[in-house]
Amino acid sequence: MAFIIFDLEFNQDISTLQNFDRERVRYPFEIIQIGAIKLDTELNTQGKFNHYIKPTFYARMNPLVSELTGITIEQLLAGEPFPEIYQAYTTFIDETDSILCTWGMSDITELFRNVEYHGLDQTRLPRRVIDLQFYVSEQFNRPRKNRLRLQHAVELLNIPITHPFHNALNDAYYTAEVFKKVYKASMQPKLYDPSQKTIRPRVAKRVIDFDQLLRQFEKMYTRKMTEEEQEMIKLAYKMGRTNQFTKEVTVSTP
Structure with a gap:
């Protein structure tokens, strides 16, 4: 068993959408980078994963995304398509009883959605998840609607900032460092079901x-x-x- 602390970067440029069934599901946030740190049960680093992903859905980078992440379309075109990177990522994870750890739940949701978009096998991904943003925000008494950003948590925990944020590997590294600072046995993972839809009462x-x-x-x-x-x-x-x-x-x- 291992902890897989991971982060994703996304692109969305609807004007260049291609190879996608617009009627089947909403426009995808296409994963363009996966970064991950593998920790053992003693929280020692066992490996790193970092890959840029060749686009399938969008022919260019959204300028806002490129400015935020520093990722260029040239970097992405030099990478492999998502199915190949997904194969490598699940091999890196290695064990389905591992625990996925993220800063917020959006990366988990979009990871499973991208796997679905490409018609790949979701069962290769672990289903146990720790939302670290939730636990750290609770620790610092932040309200549910104003959870801590990763950078703010890093600063509050006095973790040295050595690399820029909004890079999947760098953000995975910072998330892992936060995890090492705050992890306790009471942080029990929750089972993630990608097919489950949250039902909320209709309100204006x-x-x-x-x-x-x-x-x-x-x-x-x-x-x-x-x-x-x-x-x-x-x-x-x-x-x-x-x-x-x-x-x-x-x-x-x-």
């Missing part, structure tokens, strides 16, 4: 009016937004709602 909610938002941009720039610009505006809004780019600042009071 406010949603962004993208048509009105785009009209406002067109009014500001006195021209019509191109399709690419429209997708960038929508993606920027969605990424902003994750709170991963917020930071805490000290405000002086008079």
Whole structure:
């Protein structure tokens, strides 16, 4: 048994979507990098995994994603397609009774979705999962809707920052270092079922009016937004709602 601490980077550029059944399922967030650290039960590092993935769905990098991650389309085109990387990744994991550890649950969800998109065998992935973001946020008394970002947790735990964030291997490394700092036997993994849909009561909610938002941009720039610009505006809004780019600042009071 081992702990597999992993992180993913994604791309989505809908204007260049290809090789995808648009009617079958929503637009994919395509995995472009997998980074992982394997720890034994004594939390000693047993191996590292780092691969860029040749795109199947999108012909280019979304500029916002490229700026955030530093990943270029040239790097991705030099990699192998997802099925080959998935084979290598499950070989790296080696044991299905291992425990997957992530910062938040989105990477687990998107990993299983990408496996499904490619028609691959999901049973090769462990199902026991530890959401480290949940436990660390609880430790620092953060509310459920404002969980700690990885970088903030690293800073609070006085872990040296030696590499940039938003790289899958680097983020996996930092997550592993956080894991070593806070792990205790009471952190029991939960069984993840990719087929289970969370059922929530229907409630009225406010949603962004993208048509009105785009009209406002067109009014500001006195021209019509191109399709690419429209997708960038929508993606920027969605990424902003994750709170991963917020930071805490000290405000002086008079």
